Amino acid sequence: AQTVTQSQPEMSVQEAETVTLSCTYDTSENNYYLFWYKQPPSRQMILVIRQEAYKQQNATENRFSVNFQKAAKSFSLKIxxxxxxxxxxxxxxxxxxxxxxxxxxxxxxxxxRVKS
Amino acid sequence: DAGVTQSPTHLIKTRGQQVTLRCSPKSGHDTVSWYQQALGQGPQFIFQYYEEEERQRGNFPDRFSGHQFPNYSSELNVNALLLGDSALYLCASRWKGAGGYEQFFGPGTRLTVL
Incomplete structure (x- = not known):
């Protein structure tokens, strides 16, 4: 069975600065996707970015990018x-x-939490 | 283009009662998944419906059951409610075709069991 671990329960950043959220996962599979979803107080789950495991290039969507380290099973999000x-x-x-x-x-x- | 819709928005029930939650998928989508999100936690997969049949099920008891209709909408039924069933229930839809890996989520139904 796969597991996903996010070790940072809370983070804060000043407006206009950069923040990185961490994620590690455990799997024996080779064919998978990884995603970051955003859930604001409105509760609507929104896809931020996706990464196909077979692609070595890190995904980027405007201000959002990932650092995908397949061997380390790490998938961090940089905003x-x-x-x-x-x-x-x-x-x-x-x-x-x-x-x-x-x-x-x-x-x-x-x-x-992004602070002004 | 309407996204995924769910009803009702909020629901309050008492222990032992039964509840039905409803979901209409995004236009063009034929696969519906249900997730349970307890307060402060990540969503947990309950089950998925495709072609009106349960295709995959997570680690949830038989008190949780579902149905998919010919128009691809879906219902989640929970019998004999427990306090621990209080959660946000999310519905997600996707297209079964090649590349249809992205799941689109609805706003959820907040269920409170007293």
Whole structure:
């Protein structure tokens, strides 16, 4: 079974600064995706960024980028130029896309607070 | 294009009662998954429906059951409610086709069991 660990329960950052959220995972699979989801107080879970395990290049989406270290099973999220709207709970998630059903396995989450 | 919708938004029940939660997937999506998110925790996979059948199930008791209708909407039923069933229940939909790995989430139903 896969597990996802987020070791930072809470983080805070000043507006316009950069913050990195950590995530490690455990799997014996080779074919998987990794995701970062954002859940603001409105509760709507929103996909921030995804990474295919077979790709060596780190994914980037505007101010969001990842550091994917496959051998170390590490998948951190870097948020640049933090904005007040980035305040939310962030979840790291794993999907074995060869598994029937493709369920998501989530970490416990990191609360990020952006301060003005 | 409407996203994933869920109803009701909030629900209060007492122990032993039964509850039904509803989900309408995003247009063009045919696969629906349900997740339970306890307060301060990450979502836990309950089960997934495709072609009106349960395709995969997480580690949840038989008190949790579901259904998918021909229009791809889905229901989650929980019988004999326990205090520990209090949580945010999230529905997620996706397209079964190649590359349809992204799951789109609804806003959730907050269930409180007293």
């Amino acid at each position: 640049s130029d933090s904005q007040l709207g980035d305040t939310a709970m962030y979840f790291c998630a794993f999907m074995n896309y060869m598994e029937y059903g493709n369920k998501l396995v989530f970490g416990a989450g990191t609360i990020l």
